[in-house]
Amino acid sequence: MKPTGPIPAGYETLDGELAIGGRTVSQLVEDAGETPLFVYSRRLLDQRMADLRAVMPDRLAIHYAVKANPHDNVIRHMAGLVDGFDIASGGELAIMQRLGMDAGPISFAGPGKRDRELDAAIMAGATLNLESESEAERALAIAAKNGMTPRLAIRVNPDFEMKGSGMKMGGGAKPFGVDAERVPELGRQIIAAGADFRGLHIYTGSQALSAESLIETQGNVLDLATRLTDEIGVDLPKLNMGGGFGIPYFDKDQPLDITAIGAGLEQRFANLPPRLANTHLCIELGRYLVGEAGVYLTRILDRKVSHGESYLVTDGGLHHQLAASGNFGTVIRRNYPVAIANRFEAAPIEVASIVGCLCTPLDRLLDKAHLPRAEVGDLVAVFCAGAYGATASPSAFLGQGPALELLV
Numbered sequence: 154m155k156p157t158g159p160i161p162a163g164y165e166t167l168d169g170e171l172a173i174g175g176r177t178v179s180q181l182v183e184d185a186g187e188t189p190l191f192v193y194s195r196r197l198l199d200q201r202m203a204d205l206r207a208v209m210p211d212r213l214a215i216h217y218a219v220k221a222n223p224h225d226n227v228i229r230h231m232a233g234l235v236d237g238f239d240i241a242s243g244g245e246l247a248i249m250q251r252l253g254m255d256a257g258p259i260s261f262a263g264p265g266k267r268d269r270e271l272d273a274a275i276m277a278g279a280t281l282n283l284e285s286e287s288e289a290e291r292a293l294a295i296a297a298k299n300g301m302t303p304r305l306a307i308r309v310n311p312d313f314e315m316k317g318s319g320m321k322m323g324g325g326a327k328p329f330g331v332d333a334e335r336v337p338e339l340g341r342q343i344i345a346a347g348a349d350f351r352g353l354h355i356y357t358g359s360q361a362l363s364a365e366s367l368i369e370t371q372g373n374v375l376d377l378a379t380r381l382t383d384e385i386g387v388d389l390p391k392l393n394m395g396g397g398f399g400i401p402y403f404d405k406d407q408p409l410d411i412t413a414i415g416a417g418l419e420q421r422f423a424n425l426p427p428r429l430a431n432t433h434l435c436i437e438l439g440r441y442l443v444g445e446a447g448v449y450l451t452r453i454l455d456r457k458v459s460h461g462e463s464y465l466v467t468d469g470g471l472h473h474q475l476a477a478s479g480n481f482g483t484v485i486r487r488n489y490p491v492a493i494a495n496r497f498e499a500a501p502i503e504v505a506s507i508v509g510c511l512c513t514p515l516d517r518l519l520d521k522a523h524l525p526r527a528e529v530g531d532l533v534a535v536f537c538a539g540a541y542g543a544t545a546s547p548s549a550f551l552g553q554g555p556a557l558e559l560l561v
């Protein structure tokens with residue numbers, strides 16, 4: 154038997170079933186008309202932001218990294234909660250524009266921006282987080298051609314790493330950002346070229362659960378920003394301090410201590426050097442804001458036994474839940490939080506594996522877990538599905554197609 158990840162706090166039960174937004178999973182699926190189905194909870198999104206605001210310094214702006222979940226209704230809802238958005242492609246910019254979002258508080262990072270993506274961002278008035286000197290040249294040329302003053306920030310590849318992060322994106326040789334020692338010169342160049350210099354972006358990694366290592370990283374980020382700003386020789390307009398706040402996915406993962414992080418930031422913000430005294434300071438979070446607010450619901454199509462082991466076969470799978478299947482950047486496959494959603498309060502009495510409907514051994518949603526007895530027609534909930542689910546999975550694989558998504 155293998156342990157299952159921790160079910161996020163805040164979910165309701167109704168008539169023995171998992172319920173979201175006051176409706177049982179059976180009702181949600183009936184109203185939606187089919188499975189598989191992603192359900193995102195407004196209440197849990199609101200709660201998460203409220204909890205975060207309560208402990209972070211007032212001065213700290215909180216941005217949403219759209220790539221975690223770019224569903225229209227999620228973005229619309231987040232627009233009422235956060236101070237800005239971070240995007241990482243022209244496609245995400247197009248989504249924001251289609252939704253009528255103001256480009257002012259949008260910044261656009263990501264290596265490999267096409268000319269047409271730079272053009273669209275400059276014309277919209279979004280801030281480009283430059284990933285290289287040559288990208289800076291292209292952005293300046295495109296802006297000049299369009300008669301625009303581009304808003305340019307520099308993404309820094311820091312000269313330190315974040316300890317304990319699930320996915321490192323800074324320190325050493327990296328495809329992201331400009332190596333720290335070359336940043337001052339680039340900064341002076343883009344200011345001399347007449348750009349609207351929007352400051353620095355220092356992103357070190359994702360999915361950190363240790364407050365201690367995040368506090369240390371944030372301190373390093375502020376120290377590095379101070380050094381670079383001194384060398385550029387201007388007051389720093391804006392500092393995107395990165396994010397990396399993780400959520401518990403697996404057994405023994407502990408929720409991040411955001412109170413400690415908030416206190417650490419308060420302390421640092423009280424002692425900022427003159428060049429950072431009026432800097433607009435922000436963090437950018439994806440999964441921390443939306444991950445635990447989403448559930449993936451899939452129906453059991455078959456129950457079978459092979460060599461004494463029980464399998465529950467569902468109509469969902471890794472084509473919507475690549476991460477839960479263990480195939481999105483994990484080395485050792487471990488179980489996400491998963492439950493039989495319409496028997497949410499039933500006692501576990503058997504060991505079974507839950508698989509998807511794809512014809513590949515990779516398609517496993519739960520491995521040898523202790524579960525209530527489930528029957529064909531029952532609903533399985535995969536938790537932590539609010540981030541890197543629907544759009545980070547290969548939904549076209551085997552001709553399956555995308556799942557429905559619902560914000561309730």
Ligand SMILES: *Cc1c(COP(=O)(O)O)cnc(C)c1O
Pocket residue numbers: 218220221239241262356358359360396397398437438439440441540
């Ligand atoms: C992916 C990414 C994020 C969001 O990461 P999470 O782990 O979802 O918080 C934020 N900023 C940048 C630059 C990213 O690449």
